[in-house]
Amino acid sequence: MAKLNFGGVEEEVVTREEFPLEKAREVLADDTIAVIGYGVQGPGQSLNMRDNGFNVIVGQRKGGKSWDKAIADGWVPGETLFEIEEALEKGTIICYLLSDAAQIELWPTVKKALTPGKSLYFSHGFGITYKDKTGIVPPADVDVFLVAPKGSGTSLRRMFVEGKGLNSSFAVFQDATGNARTRCIAMGIGVGSGYLFETDFYREVTSDLTGERGTLMGAIQGIFAAQYEVLRANGHSPSEAFNETVEELTQSLMPLVAENGMDWMYANCSTTAQRGALDWWKPFRDATKPVFEKLYNSVKSGEQAEISITRNSKADYREKLEVELAELRDSEMWRAGSTVRGLRPERG
Numbered sequence: 001m002a003k004l005n006f007g008g009v010e011e012e013v014v015t016r017e018e019f020p021l022e023k024a025r026e027v028l029a030d031d032t033i034a035v036i037g038y039g040v041q042g043p044g045q046s047l048n049m050r051d052n053g054f055n056v057i058v059g060q061r062k063g064g065k066s067w068d069k070a071i072a073d074g075w076v077p078g079e080t081l082f083e084i085e086e087a088l089e090k091g092t093i094i095c096y097l098l099s100d101a102a103q104i105e106l107w108p109t110v111k112k113a114l115t116p117g118k119s120l121y122f123s124h125g126f127g128i129t130y131k132d133k134t135g136i137v138p139p140a141d142v143d144v145f146l147v148a149p150k151g152s153g154t155s156l157r158r159m160f161v162e163g164k165g166l167n168s169s170f171a172v173f174q175d176a177t178g179n180a181r182t183r184c185i186a187m188g189i190g191v192g193s194g195y196l197f198e199t200d201f202y203r204e205v206t207s208d209l210t211g212e213r214g215t216l217m218g219a220i221q222g223i224f225a226a227q228y229e230v231l232r233a234n235g236h237s238p239s240e241a242f243n244e245t246v247e248e249l250t251q252s253l254m255p256l257v258a259e260n261g262m263d264w265m266y267a268n269c270s271t272t273a274q275r276g277a278l279d280w281w282k283p284f285r286d287a288t289k290p291v292f293e294k295l296y297n298s299v300k301s302g303e304q305a306e307i308s309i310t311r312n313s314k315a316d317y318r319e320k321l322e323v324e325l326a327e328l329r330d331s332e333m334w335r336a337g338s339t340v341r342g343l344r345p346e347r348g
């Protein structure tokens with residue numbers, strides 16, 4: 001582990017320098033890594049591991065578009081692509097990458113395949129942390145660990161192809177072999193992580209549920225909508241409101257913030273923008289902090305997990321979700337966004 005300074009706080013993290021890919025390959029040389037599920041994380045992680053030289057197979061139910069996608073990505077039925085039960089049998093490391101709701105449904109099948117010495121791998125602490133609601137309780141004689149890439153499986157793959165890496169957290173829940181931590185880190189390097197930071201299953205799930213409901217999606221959509229509505233109510237055109245709310249942020253500012261930080265952005269804008277942004281960030285923090293506290297408490301109490309499990313387990317959940325997603329898609333702001341994106345000049 002490398003001891004690094006994060007804003008004055010020391011943290012131990014794993015980088016590819018102390019744990020190179022060759023070492024990861026050595027640690028998992030005798031393993032068959034079975035990636036169960038080919039949704040969003042499944043493709044990213046399995047393709048990265050395959051390209052990194054690991055022995056990987058995919059388990060996916062037949063008949064859906066995920067099975068076809070797996071074939072299109074080069075997985076061969078009967079050789080590297082199997083029905084879930086068969087892949088579970090062949091795998092020594094079971095990467096449980098079905099949707100969180102499907103993980104509950106398939107658990108009895110997975111549990112049967114977890115013979116002593118196998119490893120159970122997750123990319124989220126959900127199933128284990130909320131075991132009272134999910135029923136996911138692994139046998140005592142298997143290793144249980146997680147690697148949670150901090151981003152979409154699509155980005156994990158895209159960044160890997162570009163020679164970059166998405167940062168991931170890792171955690172060991174159960175160490176039956178005495179080697180779980182090393183195997184877990186080897187998986188983290190194998191899936192193409194940038195650097196790896198240690199957590200536990202509970203902290204992974206509470207931070208993750210807070211993040212996606214907060215600044216990563218829920219809060220940001222809420223702030224976009226609020227500003228857009230205020231501008232529109234005051235007579236600004238959709239084009240002006242969208243550009244001032246979203247397009248400038250995503251196209252111009254965020255890439256610079258990603259490269260240099262918001263502190264740099266503040267120091268490198270006009271003094272008019274600087275004055276205003278310095279005056280207004282604290283009122284926005286103070287207005288939203290109580291909402292973040294409410295959100296965190298709702299996550300901590302298990303209420304958010306309960307909502308997610310009950311709502312997403314209903315037979316008609318996809319149709320119901322679709323109605324709410326359509327409301328977002330059909331909102332004036334995102335319809336304006338679609339037009340604005342269509343007008344971006346192509347460099348030819």
Ligand SMILES: NC(=O)c1ccc[n+]([C@@H]2O[C@H](COP(=O)([O-])OP(=O)(O)OC[C@H]3O[C@@H](n4cnc5c(N)ncnc54)[C@H](OP(=O)(O)O)[C@@H]3O)[C@@H](O)[C@H]2O)c1
Nearest residue numbers: 037038039040041042064066097098099102123124152153
């Ligand atoms: N989304 C992300 O980028 C992301 C980021 C970090 C961590 N994670 C974690 O990674 C794990 C996988 O997430 P994901 O977003 O990749 O999942 P997802 O896209 O929702 O997973 C869908 C997969 O589950 C299968 N599936 C759904 N219902 C099923 C059922 N009843 N029986 C059998 N298979 C079923 C789907 O097959 P069909 O196509 O046939 O339905 C598909 O292979 C989760 O624990 C998630 O929290 C995800």
